[in-house]
Amino acid sequence: MSGQIIFETKNPNINVDYLLNSIKSLVKFRAQKFDNYFFYGGIISHFQFFKIDNEKTYVSLRFTKAKLKFLDNLIKAITSEVEKCKLNCTLKTKIDFESLKSYVKENSKWFGELKNSFSSKIKIKSDEISLVAYPEMKVLSFDCEFKKGNLFSRQKTPSQIVNELLKIGGLKS
Amino acid sequence: MNLSLGYKQKYVFGSDYGTSYFKFGPISCGEEPKMIENRGYFPDKESIMQKTFGTIKEIVVGDEIPLYLQASEDLSSRLIYPMKNGVIEKNDEKAWSVVKEISYYGLSYFKPAEPEFKGFYLVASLSSVAPRYMYERLFQIYKEINDETELIKAATIIPQPLAVAIAHKITTCVVIESGHGNTQVCPISRYPIRNAIVAINRGGGDANAITTEILKDLGYSDLVHEETFVIKAKESLGLIPRDLEKAIEFAKKNPKKFKAHVKIPGTRISIDLEENTWVRFLIGEYVFDPNHEIFQSYFIRGMPKPKDVRIGDIVFRGMLDFGESIIEAVERCPIELQPHLYRELLLSGGNFCWATPPESLSDIAVDASTKMKLLLRKKGI
Numbered sequence: 001m002s003g004q005i006i007f008e009t010k011n012p013n014i015n016v017d018y019l020l021n022s023i024k025s026l027v028k029f030r031a032q033k034f035d036n037y038f039f040y041g042g043i044i045s046h047f048q049f050f051k052i053d054n055e056k057t058y059v060s061l062r063f064t065k066a067k068l069k070f071l072d073n074l075i076k077a078i079t080s081e082v083e084k085c086k087l088n089c090t091l092k093t094k095i096d097f098e099s100l101k102s103y104v105k106e107n108s109k110w111f112g113e114l115k116n117s118f119s120s121k122i123k124i125k126s127d128e129i130s131l132v133a134y135p136e137m138k139v140l141s142f143d144c145e146f147k148k149g150n151l152f153s154r155q156k157t158p159s160q161i162v163n164e165l166l167k168i169g170g171l172k173s
Numbered sequence: 174m175n176l177s178l179g180y181k182q183k184y185v186f187g188s189d190y191g192t193s194y195f196k197f198g199p200i201s202c203g204e205e206p207k208m209i210e211n212r213g214y215f216p217d218k219e220s221i222m223q224k225t226f227g228t229i230k231e232i233v234v235g236d237e238i239p240l241y242l243q244a245s246e247d248l249s250s251r252l253i254y255p256m257k258n259g260v261i262e263k264n265d266e267k268a269w270s271v272v273k274e275i276s277y278y279g280l281s282y283f284k285p286a287e288p289e290f291k292g293f294y295l296v297a298s299l300s301s302v303a304p305r306y307m308y309e310r311l312f313q314i315y316k317e318i319n320d321e322t323e324l325i326k327a328a329t330i331i332p333q334p335l336a337v338a339i340a341h342k343i344t345t346c347v348v349i350e351s352g353h354g355n356t357q358v359c360p361i362s363r364y365p366i367r368n369a370i371v372a373i374n375r376g377g378g379d380a381n382a383i384t385t386e387i388l389k390d391l392g393y394s395d396l397v398h399e400e401t402f403v404i405k406a407k408e409s410l411g412l413i414p415r416d417l418e419k420a421i422e423f424a425k426k427n428p429k430k431f432k433a434h435v436k437i438p439g440t441r442i443s444i445d446l447e448e449n450t451w452v453r454f455l456i457g458e459y460v461f462d463p464n465h466e467i468f469q470s471y472f473i474r475g476m477p478k479p480k481d482v483r484i485g486d487i488v489f490r491g492m493l494d495f496g497e498s499i500i501e502a503v504e505r506c507p508i509e510l511q512p513h514l515y516r517e518l519l520l521s522g523g524n525f526c527w528a529t530p531p532e533s534l535s536d537i538a539v540d541a542s543t544k545m546k547l548l549l550r551k552k553g554i
Contacts (some may be wrong), residue, residue: 006182
C-alpha cells in the first residue's frame with residue numbers, strides 16, 4: 001500500500017522531527033536513508049511543509065510499502081497532534097472489481113464510470129470514502145478524512161476500511 | 174483544507190518519455206506506472222476492414238497495436254518509433270503525431286469520472302539530451318490536447334535525470350539513467366550540467382542481445398525471436414560479476430552454485446543451463462563493460478556491436494564502460510565541484526534493476542551499485 005496524508009496545523013512546533021517522534025512512540029523505527037524513514041511496517045518520505053499564512057501550515061507526507069497496522073498507527077499519531085487529516089491510499093489488489101463495482105453502484109451517493117476506471121463516493125459505517133478503481137491495473141485508491149480522537153472509537157480505522165473494501169471485492173485481507 | 178493541495182494529492186500525473194517505452198500514471202495509481210511501447214501504427218485506410226467496419230483510428234498506440242498489424246513489408250512505413258536515443262527530429266511530423274497520440278492515450282486512460290476533475294497536474298520527463306525544441310513542441314502538444322479535452326490543469330517538463338535527483342532530494346550528484354535503448358550520465362548541480370552529459374548507445378536492449386546469443390548456444394534458437402522469452406531469461410539468469418574472469422573460472426569449477434532453472438509461466442518451456450551456469454555472468458558484465466575479449470566472438474558471429482551514433486549535437490558512444498563514462502562526465506565539470514559529484518551517484522532505470530545475489534556468493538556476484546564502485550575504483554576513483 002502507498003499513499004499520502006495531508007493536514008493543516010496552527011502549531012508552529014510541528015516539523016519533521018516532531019512528527020517522527022510522535023510516530024516513533026507508536027511504531028518501531030528502523031533507519032533513515034536520505035529523506036526516507038524506515039519503520040517496521042512501512043516507509044515514510046517526502047515531508048513537505050507549505051506555509052499559507054502566518055498562522056497555518058499545510059503538511060503532506062508520503063508512505064510506501066505500508067502494512068495495515070502501520071497505517072493505523074500513522075493516522076493515530078497524526079490525529080493525536082492535529083484536528084483532522086486526509087488520507088489518500090492506493091493498494092494493488094486481486095479483488096473482484098466487478099463485485100466492487102456492482103456494490104458501489106447500488107450503495108453509493110455517487111457513481112461514475114469511464115473506459116478504464118470507475119469512481120464512487122460510498123459510506124462505510126458513518127465514514128464517507130471516495131474511491132477510484134482501475135480494474136485493468138488491479139489498483140484501488142480511496143481517500144478519507146480522519147478526525148482527532150475519533151479513531152478506534154466512533155470512526156473506522158484505515159485497516160478496517162481496507163478490510164471492508166476487500167470484503168466487498170470478495171477477498172480476505 | 175486547501176483545495177489546491179488536496180486536488181494535487183489526487184491528480185498529479187507523471188509521464189516519462191523513454192526511447193522504447195512510455196511510462197505514465199497518476200499519483201493515485203501507486204508506485205507502478207502503466208507502460209506501453211513508445212510507437213504508433215498508421216493503419217491502411219484503403220483496407221477492406223476499414224471499408225467494411227467504418228472509421229479506423231488515424232494512429233493506433235498502446236496495447237491495441239498488434240490487432241492492427243498487417244503485412245510485415247508495410248511495417249517500416251506504418252509502424253513508427255518516434256524517438257531515436259531519446260530525440261525526435263524537429264520536422265518529423267509523423268513522429269510528433271505519434272507522441273501526441275501516446276500523450277493523449279496516457280492522460281485519457283486515467284481520466285477519472287469525478288465531476289470535480291478539472292485536469293491533471295502533469296509532470297513529464299524527457300531524455301537529458303533532448304534539445305529545446307522538443308520541450309517547446311511537447312508543450313504545444315499538451316495545449317492541443319487540452320483544447321480538445323480538459324485533461325491538463327498545468328504541465329511541466331523536466332529532464333529525466335533531474336526527476337531522479339528531485340525524487341531523492343539530492344541537488345548535487347551524478348545520475349546514471351539506463352533504460353532499454355540507451356544510458357545517460359548526467360552531472361547535476363542544482364540543474365543538469367548539459368555540457369557534461371555523456372550519452373551511451375547501450376541499454377537493456379543490448380542485454381537482451383547477449384542473452385539471445387546465449388540462449389541460441391544453449392539450444393533455444395527457435396524461441397529467441399520472442400522478446401518476452403528473452404527478457405524473462407535475462408531477468409532470471411543475469412548476474413553481475415565482481416570480476417568477470419574470476420567469476421567464470423569459479424562458476425566453471427562450481428556450476429551447481431549458480432544453478433538456475435527458469436520456467437516460463439503458463440507454458441512447458443523451461444531453461445536449464447546445466448554445466449554452463451558461467452554464462453550468467455556475461456549478461457551482467459556486458460551491460461557495464463562490453464569491452465572484454467570474451468564478447469568478441471559474439472560480435473564476430475553477428476551480434477550487433479553497440480556503435481557510436483550522432484544524434485543532433487550529441488554523440489552516443491557504444492562501447493564506453495559505465496565507470497569511464499562517469500569519470501568523463503565529471504571531468505567536464507569545474508574541478509571544485511568534482512569531489513561533490515563523485516560522492517553521490519544515483520543509478521536509475523530498468524537496466525540497473527538486477528536481483529541482489531545471495532550473501533554466500535558476494536565474493537563472486539554483486540549488485541549494480543557495487544559493480545559501479547568497483548569500476549570506478551579500478552580507474553582510481
